[in-house]
Amino acid sequence: MATLQLFIILIMSTTSKGDRFELRTQKLLTQVLRNGKFELKLEGESEFWIVPKDSYVFNKKKYKYVYGSKVIIDVSIESPVESDVPNLVIVECKDLSRKVDKGDMGEFCLKVQDLNAKKGIFVTNNGFQKGAIEMAKYHNIALIRIDEKNTLVWDLHRIRGFRNISYLDITELLSSDVPAMPSVVFDGYIYYTSVIDYFYSLFYSSDLRLDKKIPFYSNEQIQKQVDLFLNGKKYVKISNEILKFYIIRQNILLCNETVSPGFLGRYDFYNNKISIAEVLQNDEHRYRFTLAHEIGHAILHRKLLKGLIASADDDDVLSLKDCSKWERRLEIQANLFASYLLVPEAPLYNLYMEVKRKLNINDYAPLYLDEQPCNKEDCYKMFYVLSKIFNVSKEVIKYRLKNENLLLTSE
Structure with missing residues (x-):
């Protein structure tokens, strides 16, 4: 019983x-x-x-x-x-x-x-x-x-x-x-x-509310946010140590927690926390840009989206495939922030002009990347030199130059 x-x-x-x-x-x-x-x-x-x-x-x-x-x-x-x-x-x-x-x-x-x-x-x-x-x-x-x-x-x-x-x-x-x-x-x-x-x-x-929630930021507004993040200090080159110093100043946590499979970086809106995939420890250029991208989410988007979005998981941060309208805007803004942070404006212009003169290119003519061998050679030399100086990938340099209208492409 x-x-x-x-x-x-x-x-x-x-x-x-x-x-x-x-x-x-x-x-x-x-x-x-x-x-x-x-x-x-x-x-x-x-x-x-x-x-x-x-x-x-x-x-x-x-x-x-x-x-x-x-x-x-x-x-x-x-x-x-x-x-x-x-x-x-x-x-x-x-x-x-x-x-x-x-x-x-x-x-x-x-x-x-x-x-x-x-x-x-x-x-x-x-x-x-x-x-x-x-x-x-x-x-x-x-x-x-x-x-x-x-x-x-x-x-x-x-x-x-x-x-x-x-x-x-x-x-x-x-x-x-x-x-x-x-x-x-x-x-x-x-x-x-x-x-x-x-x-x-x-x-x-679709979610129209999020389309309206994320505002348009001009390049000047994003540059201003970079300046505020760096407390007004001007740098020729931003080292990882400097980045981490300012992350601490902003009370942003940088941890070694595992990110979602297939992703390289994560920003946790609730806990103001950045995580970078372990696989990037051996890829200096992608590590730096992914880190700067996640900082961009923290500085530009946390006040807007905290309480709405739990986290942003990022894979190839320069690729915007399969993004909705609001996702695309969010990622473009974080990419711009990262590019301004890692490749500051004044040294970029000075070094760009210096390389052009060594290549015997007219000061007032932008670089042009098309299928012509001579143009491709000039562009790749510029990408190589600047990527070494700023410790970023050639793709980031290309992205930065295009955004400043210093590079025109046939794409």
Whole structure:
């Protein structure tokens, strides 16, 4: 009798635990999809989100299979009745002491298929077995792993199309015993580090509020912010030691924490903290520009975006592929800040003119980079000399000269 009672208590405890996990997921989706203002508590800060009110979220609603019988779905999302194209998204929530296996995934894939659902999303706290991940990939099921604290953050960048991360890396993030980050989402060929970001991108194409939130800064305004960061001091060359000195003066933390897979640098808006990938320790030029870029986020964007964005993860900071309008503006501004910081204006102009005279180029004519061998040779000599002096890459010198209209290109 005592054994039976203990068994019943365990069943009730497990059910209660699972119900709480479902309700937590439903609440998150309801906030993301329906509320005029979304507020999520995270490390003592608030993260605000504005979304349209055009979908409905249900917990334990019954649906009829195509062949007649009914099933109760943990969490479901339906488009409004008046919608031209009614959609159904079903969400399976598993708060387990083990990883989701192929049996769990196979059962859910059948639910998605037999309910003619537009999308299936599987949420769990303890990861997925590799066989379940393979099955989900084949059936286009989105996988979400949330840590036991249910920590949710919205990161600035996603990895689209596996630019910098392999399928093996994704599998490791979803199936490892010790999660490398609080939340991981895998959907088709897209990887996210944020549940909120994923759901927003799934249902809405853009975020106009962020487009308006990030102002236009002129080159002069960004240069002024660089001067303020350096406390008005003028430098011919900025060493790493000088950079770190001014980082400390601004109460910015520089740490060796691991950044997200595939990324080179991170700026944490909440904690005013910069992290640089270990792989850059052996690449001086990329290390310096990535560090200066993250400082740019701290100086230009923290006051604007603290409480809105958890962190900015950056890969190739000079590449702006796959960026939305607001992301592009943010990255261009951080790049300009970094280029002004590492390649100061006065020494750049002086050294540029000095190299031109040695190359017998007219003082008043800008360099021109096209396919002509003589022009290419002059430009590459300029890039080489200046990159050595300022300890930055030739690509950064090219970027800086173009921005000052000292270099014209045929691109």
